[in-house]
Amino acid sequence: MMQNENVAITFSADEALVLSDWLEQVIDNPExxxxxxxxxxxxxxxxxxxxxLEHGLTVIFSPDYADQLRMAQERLIDSLGEFGRT
Structure with a gap:
């Protein structure tokens, strides 16, 4: 890969929401x-x-953010199949 070459990553809305929330929790954590x-x-x-993620997700300002996050987490866990159930 060349030094100035860009790499693009695409997330689903659920993936972006869950990752954004997780990063918000861990980035300032000393551990x-x-x-x-x-x-x-x-x-x-x-x-x-x-x-x-923070600038691209308007849902983080929504009054029902916690519910939307929980539903996104559940959908992603469900998408893991057996792996998500263990």
Whole structure:
């Protein structure tokens, strides 16, 4: 891969919502920072993903955000089949 080449990632609305919520919970967590440890370069893509998701998801400002998040989580878990049930 060339240094200036871009890589595109596409998420479903459910995936984006669940990932955004998870990143919001863990990014400021000291334990998460310890997991990253000396690999500080990982912060660059994590912050970029978090920012893109935050700016692209209007649902995070919705009064029923918690319900929409829960339903998205359930749909994604269901999509895992047996793996999601264990």
């Amino acid at each position: 998460f920072s310890r997991l990253i440890g000396e690999n500080k370069a990982v912060w660059v893509p994590l912050m970029k993903i978090s920012g893109v």
